[in-house]
Amino acid sequence: MVKKKDLTTEEKILDAARKVFIEKGLDGARMQDIADRAGINKAMLHYYFRNKEKLFEVIFQEVASRLFPKMVAIMSSDLSLFDKIRQFTHDYLETVMENPYLPLFVLNEVNKQPEVFVKNMFGNQMPPVLILVNQIEAEIKEGIIKPISPLHLIINMLSLCIFPFVSKPIIMQTMNMDELQFRNIIEQRKTQIAEFIIESIKK
Amino acid sequence: MVKKKDLTTEEKILDAARKVFIEKGLDGARMQDIADRAGINKAMLHYYFRNKEKLFEVIFQEVASRLFPKMVAIMSSDLSLFDKIRQFTHDYLETVMENPYLPLFVLNEVNKQPEVFVKNMFGNQMPPVLILVNQIEAEIKEGIIKPISPLHLIINMLSLCIFPFVSKPIIMQTMNMDELQFRNIIEQRKTQIAEFIIESIKK
DNA sequence: GTCTATAACTCGATAGAC
DNA sequence: GTCTATCGAGTTATAGAC
Numbered sequence: 037m038v039k040k041k042d043l044t045t046e047e048k049i050l051d052a053a054r055k056v057f058i059e060k061g062l063d064g065a066r067m068q069d070i071a072d073r074a075g076i077n078k079a080m081l082h083y084y085f086r087n088k089e090k091l092f093e094v095i096f097q098e099v100a101s102r103l104f105p106k107m108v109a110i111m112s113s114d115l116s117l118f119d120k121i122r123q124f125t126h127d128y129l130e131t132v133m134e135n136p137y138l139p140l141f142v143l144n145e146v147n148k149q150p151e152v153f154v155k156n157m158f159g160n161q162m163p164p165v166l167i168l169v170n171q172i173e174a175e176i177k178e179g180i181i182k183p184i185s186p187l188h189l190i191i192n193m194l195s196l197c198i199f200p201f202v203s204k205p206i207i208m209q210t211m212n213m214d215e216l217q218f219r220n221i222i223e224q225r226k227t228q229i230a231e232f233i234i235e236s237i238k239k
Numbered sequence: 240m241v242k243k244k245d246l247t248t249e250e251k252i253l254d255a256a257r258k259v260f261i262e263k264g265l266d267g268a269r270m271q272d273i274a275d276r277a278g279i280n281k282a283m284l285h286y287y288f289r290n291k292e293k294l295f296e297v298i299f300q301e302v303a304s305r306l307f308p309k310m311v312a313i314m315s316s317d318l319s320l321f322d323k324i325r326q327f328t329h330d331y332l333e334t335v336m337e338n339p340y341l342p343l344f345v346l347n348e349v350n351k352q353p354e355v356f357v358k359n360m361f362g363n364q365m366p367p368v369l370i371l372v373n374q375i376e377a378e379i380k381e382g383i384i385k386p387i388s389p390l391h392l393i394i395n396m397l398s399l400c401i402f403p404f405v406s407k408p409i410i411m412q413t414m415n416m417d418e419l420q421f422r423n424i425i426e427q428r429k430t431q432i433a434e435f436i437i438e439s440i441k442k
Numbered sequence: 443g444t445c446t447a448t449a450a451c452t453c454g455a456t457a458g459a460c
Numbered sequence: 461g462t463c464t465a466t467c468g469a470g471t472t473a474t475a476g477a478c
Contacts, residue, residue, distance in 0.1 A: 045461075061347075063266035067454060077463055080255065082455060084461095120295035140350060143405055144264075147343060150408035163413045182438075187414065188431055200345055200394055202405060205353035210366045211390065221390065228391055235385075236439035248443075270472065280445055285473060287443095448473070456467075 046084050048074040050095070053081075057095050058141045062148075065092075096145055099138060104157055106131065111164040117175045117239075119194060122230040128197045129226045133219065137199070141202045167192060181237040189237065196229045249287050251277040253298070256284075260298050261344045268295075286298060299348055307360055309334065314367040320378045321441075323371070324396060325433040331400045332429045336422065342404045357393065368393060384440040399432045 043051070052074035056065045067088055071078040085091035110124045133137055146153045172186035200207065200222065208218055246254070255277035259268045270291055274281040288294035293313045315326045335341055375389035403410065404427065413419055 061264065061266065063264065078454085079456080079464085081463065086455095088454065137350075140346065143343065143409075144347065146408050147340075150412055153408075153412070160357075165413050184435075185427070185431070188428065190412065190431075191403055191424075192399055192435060193449090194406070195398040196395055198406075199398035199402040202402075203397065205349050205356075207394065208348075209353055209356070210368050221394075224388070225391065228388070229395075230437050232387075232391075232395060236435050254459065269470095271470095281472090282474080284447085289473095391475065443478105445478080447475085447477100450472085452469105452471075454467105454469085454472100455464085458463100460461105460463080460478100 041107065045074075045076060045080060047093075048076060049081060049084055050098075053095050054093055054099070057092055058099075058135075058137050061141070061144055062092050064089075066107050096142075100142060100153075100157065103131065103138060103142065108164045110166045116183065117171055118230075118234055120171075121233055122227075125197055125229040125233075126226045129222055129229075132198075132201055133222050136201045136204055143202070163192055179239065184237055189233075193229075193233060196225075196232065200225065248277075248279060248283060251279060252284060252287055252294075253301070256294055256298050257302070260295055260307055261302070261338070264311075264344070264347060265291075265295050292432050299345075303345060303356075303360065304342060306334065306345065308440075311367040314371045320374055320384065321437055323374075325430075328396065328400055328432040329429045332425055332432075335401075335404055336425050339404045339407055342401050346405065382442065385442055387440055392436075396432075396436060399428075399435065403428065 049070070052070045053065075053074075054069045055073060060066075065083055065088075067078055068089075071081055073203055074080075081091060085094065107124065107128060110120060110127060113120065113123075115123065126190075168190060169186040172181075172184075175181050176183050179233075204218065206211065207221075208215075211217075213221075252273070255273045255275075256268075258276060259273045263269075263272075268291075270281055270284055272286055273294075277283075283293075284294060288297065310327065313323060313330065316323065316326075318326065339426060371393060372389040375384075375387075375392055378384050379386050407421065410416065410424075411418075414420075416424075
């Protein structure tokens with residue numbers, strides 16, 4: 037196991053900042069809190085990252101770029117629609133299960149600054165969602181799946197993947213669940229979501 | 240139309256506070272901002288609600304109790320499962336479309352204080368979700384629907400309803416949508432979600 | 443009840459020694 | 461690079477006149 041001692045100061049700061057920002061959000065996070073968890077002095081935060089906003093920006097970019105590119109790649113791949121759905125849902129749940137609080141964190145910040153986000157994520161290239169839209173339309177035409185609005189289908193898939201994490205505390209509390217049981221539910225969903233969707237659209 | 244003049248000071252404060260808290264969250268909200276939007280002095284906020292936290296608590300309870308009881312009633316009603324799904328999805332989307340930012344607001348605060356929330360919402364009575372679980376199990380036994388985990392089915396229904404609002408800015412930006420187009424999508428989903436679910440579970 | 447003025451405090455940021 | 465000490469802006473909260 038890697039101890040704190042082995043990390044550079046910069047790494048210690050980033051580790052602490054990631055935790056605090058994800059837990060508290062930009063407004064709720066305290067530089068003192070980050071410094072304490074990193075085991076260093078508050079002044080060091082400014083020495084390395086100049087100010088709170090810059091530090092947050094680094095964390096957000098790091099987190100978002102860990103989350104999106106993989107999914108975009110699947111959406112743009114040349115798999116059949118059914119296999120795409122299977123792989124996307126499976127991989128997404130696997131990725132996020134390691135950091136269940138990431139989705140809410142990202143959604144919050146995107147809601148506060150919508151324009152900035154999308155620009156940074158996709159640049160000027162055609163959003164990969166459109167590729168998927170085209171594929172869905174094609175498979176409808178070929179008679180592989182029932183007619184359905186591509187946009188709704190995509191929203192449905194994302195909803196089924198992401199929402200359980202966003203509502204994790206509600207699910208756990210109302211169903212009297214512990215952490216392990218929640219992991220189990222997600223584990224089941226890795227295959228169930230795809231089945232659920234495909235069952236609804238297959239001919 | 241009702242003018243500000245006709246409202247009591249307390250109502251003016253609550254209206255302003257609701258907007259600001261929902262938009263900025265507890266940490267991001269400023270008492271000065273609330274006072275300005277209410278058209279009164281900052282000191283009045285404390286006169287009526289003692290402090291920021293107390294004011295927030297009032298708003299949160301008010302918002303949550305506007306959102307949940309109706310849904311709970313549908314879940315506990317004696318409709319058939321298919322009709323329940325149809326009515327729940329339709330009514331939920333209708334209710335939330337008036338305040339698209341409510342879900343994220345509620346989810347955020349629940350994530351920060353999970354225990355408090357569920358206690359306040361359901362008290363000691365059996366969570367209405369369990370009633371729905373029983374009904375789903377019964378309809379599976381009767382052969383009306385395919386075997387499916389009741390819990391997953393409920394999570395799926397909630398996901399499909401709520402997530403589009405939570406990810407509103409992402410959807411709008413990536414699909415190049417304006418406010419009206421988004422409303423249209425939600426309008427379509429009022430019937431599409433139920434169809435999508437039923438198509439997947441019907442025999 | 444409502445206002446002005448200000449106290450009390452939190453927190454991000456900086457200065458400066460080592 | 462790292463620390464201690466402190467500043468100063470911004471915010472919540474209160475005192476006190478009307």
